[in-house]
Structures are given as C-alpha cells and as structure tokens.
Amino acid sequence: MPLELTVNGDRYDLDAPALRTLAEALREDLGLTGTKVACGEGHCGACTVMLDSIPTLSCITLAQTVGGRKVTTIEGLRDHPLVDAFVRADALQCGFCTPGQIVSAAALVEDDPEPDAEVIRHRMAGNLCRCGAYPRIEEAIRTWRG
Amino acid sequence: MVEEDALDPWPAGPLATVGRPAPRVDGLARARGEVTYTADVRLPGMLHAAVLRSPHARARLVRIDLDSAAKARGVRAVLGPDDLDVLTREPGYHGQPVAAVAAETFGRARAALAALAPEWEELEPLLDPDEAVRRGSLVVEPKRYLRGDVDRGLAEAEVVVEAEYRTQSLLHNALETHGSVCVWEGSQLTVYTGTQFVWGVRDEVAEALGLAPDDVRVVCRYVGGGFGAKNEAGSFTLVAAELARRTGRPVRCALTRREENLDSGNRNATIQRLAVGARADGTLTGLRGEYVCSLGWDGWLPSTAGPMQMLYACENVETVEYGVKINTPPMKAFRAPGFVEGTFGLECLLDELAARLELDPLELRRRNYSHSDPLDGRPFSGKNLAECYRRAQPHWERREEVRSRSEGAWQRGVGLASQIWFGGGGPPSYAWVRVGSDGNAVVVTAMQDIGTGTRTAMAQIAAEELGLPLERVRVELGDSARGPYAVVSGGSSTVPSMGPAVRAAAGDAARQIREIAAQRYQLEERLLSLREGQVVSADGGSWPLEEVTGLLGDAQILGSGARGPNPTGMRVLTFGIQVAEVAVDIETGEVRVERIAAIHDVGRVINPLGASSQVEGGVIQGLGHTLSEQRLLDPSSGEVLTQTLDAYRVPTMADVPEIVVDLLDIPDEHLTNLGSKGLGEPPIVPTAAAVANAIRDATGADVRSLPMSREEVLRALRSARERERVAS
Numbered sequence A: 001m002p003l004e005l006t007v008n009g010d011r012y013d014l015d016a017p018a019l020r021t022l023a024e025a026l027r028e029d030l031g032l033t034g035t036k037v038a039c040g041e042g043h044c045g046a047c048t049v050m051l052d053s054i055p056t057l058s059c060i061t062l063a064q065t066v067g068g069r070k071v072t073t074i075e076g077l078r079d080h081p082l083v084d085a086f087v088r089a090d091a092l093q094c095g096f097c098t099p100g101q102i103v104s105a106a107a108l109v110e111d112d113p114e115p116d117a118e119v120i121r122h123r124m125a126g127n128l129c130r131c132g133a134y135p136r137i138e139e140a141i142r143t144w145r146g
Numbered sequence B: 001m002v003e004e005d006a007l008d009p010w011p012a013g014p015l016a017t018v019g020r021p022a023p024r025v026d027g028l029a030r031a032r033g034e035v036t037y038t039a040d041v042r043l044p045g046m047l048h049a050a051v052l053r054s055p056h057a058r059a060r061l062v063r064i065d066l067d068s069a070a071k072a073r074g075v076r077a078v079l080g081p082d083d084l085d086v087l088t089r090e091p092g093y094h095g096q097p098v099a100a101v102a103a104e105t106f107g108r109a110r111a112a113l114a115a116l117a118p119e120w121e122e123l124e125p126l127l128d129p130d131e132a133v134r135r136g137s138l139v140v141e142p143k144r145y146l147r148g149d150v151d152r153g154l155a156e157a158e159v160v161v162e163a164e165y166r167t168q169s170l171l172h173n174a175l176e177t178h179g180s181v182c183v184w185e186g187s188q189l190t191v192y193t194g195t196q197f198v199w200g201v202r203d204e205v206a207e208a209l210g211l212a213p214d215d216v217r218v219v220c221r222y223v224g225g226g227f228g229a230k231n232e233a234g235s236f237t238l239v240a241a242e243l244a245r246r247t248g249r250p251v252r253c254a255l256t257r258r259e260e261n262l263d264s265g266n267r268n269a270t271i272q273r274l275a276v277g278a279r280a281d282g283t284l285t286g287l288r289g290e291y292v293c294s295l296g297w298d299g300w301l302p303s304t305a306g307p308m309q310m311l312y313a314c315e316n317v318e319t320v321e322y323g324v325k326i327n328t329p330p331m332k333a334f335r336a337p338g339f340v341e342g343t344f345g346l347e348c349l350l351d352e353l354a355a356r357l358e359l360d361p362l363e364l365r366r367r368n369y370s371h372s373d374p375l376d377g378r379p380f381s382g383k384n385l386a387e388c389y390r391r392a393q394p395h396w397e398r399r400e401e402v403r404s405r406s407e408g409a410w411q412r413g414v415g416l417a418s419q420i421w422f423g424g425g426g427p428p429s430y431a432w433v434r435v436g437s438d439g440n441a442v443v444v445t446a447m448q449d450i451g452t453g454t455r456t457a458m459a460q461i462a463a464e465e466l467g468l469p470l471e472r473v474r475v476e477l478g479d480s481a482r483g484p485y486a487v488v489s490g491g492s493s494t495v496p497s498m499g500p501a502v503r504a505a506a507g508d509a510a511r512q513i514r515e516i517a518a519q520r521y522q523l524e525e526r527l528l529s530l531r532e533g534q535v536v537s538a539d540g541g542s543w544p545l546e547e548v549t550g551l552l553g554d555a556q557i558l559g560s561g562a563r564g565p566n567p568t569g570m571r572v573l574t575f576g577i578q579v580a581e582v583a584v585d586i587e588t589g590e591v592r593v594e595r596i597a598a599i600h601d602v603g604r605v606i607n608p609l610g611a612s613s614q615v616e617g618g619v620i621q622g623l624g625h626t627l628s629e630q631r632l633l634d635p636s637s638g639e640v641l642t643q644t645l646d647a648y649r650v651p652t653m654a655d656v657p658e659i660v661v662d663l664l665d666i667p668d669e670h671l672t673n674l675g676s677k678g679l680g681e682p683p684i685v686p687t688a689a690a691v692a693n694a695i696r697d698a699t700g701a702d703v704r705s706l707p708m709s710r711e712e713v714l715r716a717l718r719s720a721r722e723r724e725r726v727a728s
Helices: A022-030 A080-087 A098-111 A119-123 A133-143 B027-031 B068-071 B106-115 B129-135 B150-155 B198-209 B235-247 B255-261 B308-309 B340-357 B361-369 B385-396 B399-404 B455-466 B493-523 B543-552 B607-626 B687-699 B710-727
Strands: A002-007 A011-013 A048-051 A054-057 A070-072 B047-053 B058-061 B075-079 B099-101 B117-121 B143-147 B159-167 B178-186 B190-195 B216-219 B251-255 B271-280 B284-296 B319-327 B410-419 B430-435 B440-446 B472-478 B527-531 B534-537 B542-544 B557-562 B574-585 B589-603 B659-662
Touching: A002 A022, A002 B607, A011 A022, A048 A098, A054 A098, A070 A119, A070 B534, A080 A133, A080 B027, A098 A119, A098 B027, A098 B542, A119 A133, A133 B607, B047 B106, B047 B235, B047 B255, B068 B075, B068 B099, B068 B106, B075 B106, B075 B235, B099 B106, B099 B235, B099 B472, B117 B319, B129 B284, B129 B319, B150 B271, B159 B340, B178 B235, B190 B235, B190 B534, B198 B216, B235 B251, B271 B340, B284 B340, B308 B319, B308 B399, B308 B410, B308 B687, B340 B361, B340 B410, B340 B687, B361 B385, B361 B410, B385 B410, B385 B574, B385 B589, B399 B410, B399 B440, B399 B687, B410 B687, B430 B455, B430 B493, B440 B455, B440 B493, B455 B472, B493 B527, B493 B534, B493 B543, B534 B543, B574 B687, B589 B607, B589 B687, B607 B659, B607 B687, B687 B710
Parallel strands: A002 A070, B047 B251, B190 B216, B284 B319, B440 B472, B589 B659
Antiparallel strands: A002 A011, A048 A054, A048 A070, B047 B099, B058 B117, B075 B099, B143 B319, B159 B271, B178 B190, B178 B251, B271 B284, B410 B574, B430 B440, B430 B557, B527 B534, B534 B542, B574 B589
C-alpha cells in the first residue's frame, strides 16, 4: 500500500503493508534508527516520537494511520537544547531509552516550558530507564534552557 | 609494554582531569540517537531468525514439521533440535529454544514457526525448591562452610534470633534485548553482539563451532544495558552463526521482550533460614545460614552466604548453600549476584537482633566490625567502612525527626544496612595508547562500554597521564580484532582492571614523548613532564605537545600497558552503608521510600559525575527489587507469567525518592597505580535491607520477603501486633 509520511519536515513516499508499524517504517524503511524499540508493545516509551506535538508510541502505531500528521523523531530534535541538557546533567547511562526520553521531554517543555518536579515525574513516567538515570533526567528537564 | 605497578600512585583528591566531574564523552552521540547499537545493525542481504521455544516447563517433543517450515514463504533455512547443541527435544523450562528459522524478514520467520507445528508430551515439572533439595536435584554440589563451633556459639548467646527470609526471582530487562548479527567471510566469523564480554563471546563461539579463537571477531561498540545478563554468547548467537553458515548470508537473531523475560537469565530466588546469637553487649557469638537458591534448569551458585561469612567479626559461622535444579529458566549473574540476596537476609537478621537487644543498629554493627578478613585473617588492602558509618551518622540521626512526622495511618521510620562486595578487579587486561603528530591520543582496547561510562573514565585516566585536556583523547573499544584483551564488564571490575592498564599505556607513551623532547631540545629526560598539553621542563621552558609530536610526521608513538597483580596476602573489597527513610500505611500496607543516603567506599573515584549517576541507578534498581519487581510463575505449570514490561514492574521516574550519594574517594594505597575499585554493584547490595529495617523502625513489623508487597507488609504488621499482644 502506498504510504505518505512527513518526518522531521521531509516528505517520503513509501510502500508499506497495512500492518507496518510507524517504528518499523522509520527504522527499516527510512533508516532513522535513532528511534529505539525496546518492548514492541507500548509499555516502555523507548519508541516515542511526536505526531504533530503529541508524544506517541511508534511501536504500536500503524504507519498507515498517521495520515497528514507531522512526525518528529530524535533525528529532528538533534539541535534541541534538551540534548545538551541531558549530556550536561548526565541523564543517560546506556543511552538506549534516551532518544525516547528526549522526544517525550521535548513535547513536555513545548506544553509547559517551566515544568515543576511533579509535572515532570507525571509526564515522564511512561519512559522507562533501566539504568535508573531518572534523577538526572528530571534535572535535565528542569534546566533544559541551560 | 609497561606493567602498571611501575608507575607511582597519584596523590589523593581531584587531579587535572581524574577525580573531576566529566560529562560522558559519548553522551552527545548517544543522546542524539547517532550511535549504532547491535539492535541497529543492518547488513546487506541480512536474514532474520526466529526461535521456536518450549511453551512448557518440562516436555518432550513428539513431532515437528521442519519441511513445512522450510517451504514457507521467505524462509531460507531451518534448524531442528538435532542441528545445534543449544536446541533441544526435551526442554526443561518454559522458553527453552527448540528450533529456529531464518527468513527474508522477521515477520516471515515468525510466521514460519507456526508451520513447525510442534506436538508435545507434557511432563510433570519440578518447581518447589525445598522438594528439589530433598530429591537431590541440584545444579552443583552444595557449598558448605564452617569456622569455629556454631552450636557452642549459639548456646553461649544471651539472645538467639532465628528467621526465614525469602527473595524473589528478578529479571534484568536491559532495554536493548539480547541479540547478535553473524556474518561469515570465508572461514572467519564476525559476530556483532550486545555483550559485557567481547573476549568471552569470542572464545565461547570459537569453541562451540570448532574454530580457532581469532577466526571469530566480536564487535560490540554500544550496548543498551546488561546488568550481568550479557556476560555470555547465548543460544541466539550460535543460532545466528549456524544459520549464517548454512545460508551464506548475514543473519540477525535478537530476542523479543517476551523472549527476553523467558530466556535471558534472572536473579535466582532464595530461601534463607538464618540464626544469629549474641551476648547482651551485642557481640556476635554465632551465625548460621541455610540458603536454598532456585537456580533453575542450569546456572551457577552465587555466593549467597558471602555476607554472613565476610561482613562481621564472628568466630563461629556455619553456612550451607544449595543450588537447586528445577524447571524454571536458568539464572545468570545479576548485579552483585548472591550478595544482594544474602545481604537482605543478614542485615534484616541483624536488625531483628538489635531490636531484641534494644541496641542501636548502627552501634551493633560497630561492635562487630572486622579489622581483617573474617575468612582467613588476611588484612584488607583498604577498608573504610568505619568512615562510612561515621558519615552515615547525620542521616541516621534524622530518625527522631522522621518518626515525629508520622501521622494517622502513615508511620515513618529510618533503617540502615551495610554493604560488602568484591570489586578489586585483577589481571589480565591490556591497553594501547597511540599519539599522532597532532599530539592527540587514542586509547585502543577491546573492552566494552555497557553504559557504565567506561569510555569516559578511560579517557580521563589517559588524559591525566598525558597531561592532555579530555577532548584530546579518544577511546576506541568493542572489537576483538582491533585491540588487546580486556576484562568482562562485570563484577565491578572495569575501572580497577582496565584503568591501571590504560594508565600504564599512557605512561609508556608519555615516556616516549619525553624521550623525543629530550633529544630535540638537548635536555635531561628526567626533568621533563607533560601537563596542560605542554612538555614542561623543570628548568623552565615548555613546548606545546604538538610541537614535539609534530616531529613525527606519519610516525606514531605507541604505548602499551598491562594490569599488574593484586596485592599478595591482602583482601580487596568494597564497603558501604545505606540509610533509608520510609513511610508505611499500616492500614493498606503501602510503602513509600522517601529518602536514601548511599555512602560507599570504592577507592579513588575517577569521574564523580558518572559515579554518582551509577550509585543512583543502583539504588533505584534496588528499590525495584525491594518494592515492585517479581518474576511470577504459574505455580502448577511453571509457565512464566511476567513476560512484558507492564507485568514485570521496573521503577519509573515517579517511583524515585530523594537519593543522597556520598563517595569516600579514598584511594586504596595497596591496589594498583590508581587505588580505584569498582562501583557498578555496591549500591544495589544493601537497599532492600535498609528499607525493611526502616519499616521495622516505623512499625515494629519484620518484613522478611521480597518484594515487599502490601500482602507481605500487612502479614508482618499482623504478626508484630500478635507478638505484642502475647508479650503483654
């Protein structure tokens, strides 16, 4: 089936079966491997991308349902101040969950540029980090403007 | 080659680079999603493998249709149970590999598994660990240890406390699942894999396939976590290698999250039947422990009795450890295996004793302090546990204030627990340092960075020795064909094993640079040193490093270094203490951990920023072990029920309390040219016991089973009330 996607401002014309997930389309068809798949069932948040400005689990989103919405992945956020904030605050260890964390955080600070700890903890609770970088992730989001 | 012990130790405290906080050198690339994990490796023509796994804990394969699977759409090769040692017809646990398929896409490979249409004869599984001990179903011989006379010791005691503790089976759940991509070039096999031990995988795969070790090249540049589960090659690697051999194409075999929770290892459950005796002043007169460790279908027996044998000065200690073989998935190392479980039992037991003796728990620990190794009397290379206790005092003294904030059903209290673990590392490990004419350095060693900050720590060490700023040092690792042997990233051994070798290699390179400068400027070599990117003469005068190395043209300075031996006749250990503050709802059994202070003695700290992150991470993982994580089995069938990350509950950001990290940063003067020990494991060791002891402080209840579910907390509260009623 033909599939039209707008990812990080670029338009792509693909051919994808009905059950292709957005994560697969991004990673396998477009080679955008910054988006990680850690559970494949929508439980961990590693695959988070933005649809327009809504953080969305790309591993349980069918690519064909995205329609005209704009997809933003970590590749589209590489120059976001949050990236430096994460490095500065040491908000990652193995780094596998980090792209998903940063996408979720970017959506959060877009809604609320000065989130307090409670808001951060609530909004980020869907992004698991097995290394336990949580206190640093919280700090990175609190200090994202530098 | 320079052996590291030829170099003088550095002074204590922060140096130019070592001992100062450094953001991870690979942090930006990881954060921007630019690095290639094994999960991202895609090779031209690559096939995808899927594995048929046993749906039963114990069964016999009656029939399997390999031909139909071979004819399924997109399938390029099929492996049956007779084709590979890691596949079986008689699985002993739910999830054991039986057959495998390689196909053009993962979807096709999975679809072909259905065509295998296996038929099973189900067999009765053995699941009860005590029953397994009775039947003699053990993976290894029981481990027995005795010093002194425990019967006499307990008979002489003023107070004896006996209790049974239980710890649950836990799943690592690193976010990158286990996986490998294998590709053959002639008789050489390249394995891209997420591993904690490049060299171990090389040797294991070579042996399994009958190859010379160097016919196997293992590549692992980035790993999405390990926690002990990625120390070995794993069946998935051997499946990928064999399918790649048969098809002549690269083959990827990676576990799904559900497979990860079945067959990538676990922390084994334990039953601990413990006794302690003490005089009225708290002096321990005897310790006894029986440990039943549910290893599963295979594995090894971690030292669960280690804390009982090693933490306190006690003349009379007797332990027995059983590693039982039952029809559950095999255990693997999990961050301080054995000591996490054993410390929970021992440190809860000690606090129960303190309560009976009406002694301050911290004072009880001080009174039984061991000044030499209780196992054999050897001196410690460095032990600053007393200093940890001293620094714990202000956190401990918050007790009255914390308790006074109890309100209604919410009762508050403070608890503590000590930590002991290995972490001294050892030889062999090697590193090379290459300096080019631009005066920049590259550290080359075939180790791996599983997320612990290895690249950063090694870059700091080399930068310090070469007098270079951090940004002029790169670290290249993760390829067995492109660097020398390095130790497993496990056992908290990376920094203490590799760090001294890297320093030695940098020292060798620095010596060569001084030699060149001495010749060029007609100076005595012994007057020259490297600092701040300069070659500096004690007589005055300094030259930018690149001016000296610029003389090289295309020539390069190559330094090499090796880890020397550990100090003979000494015991090298890490120590620490954690103090937990909790709130317990005595009506519902809900437990909220509000604050943890983690104080650890791990020798010199290379990177205080990364180190405190790692301590926080260890505490948080420990809190998961304490409060929410548990692999659940169907008790009659042995089926693993918690296969997903909604069922198996790892901590989220919302679960994290305030964590205060205090690292002593006292170099171990007897250990290597760095005096550094490992840090990965110590912070997870005492957390559960500290929380349990805080619950006792808050409520009088003895929580003895992990995780501390509401049911367990309510049970402990009920039996505490019962005890009080009987006593009055």
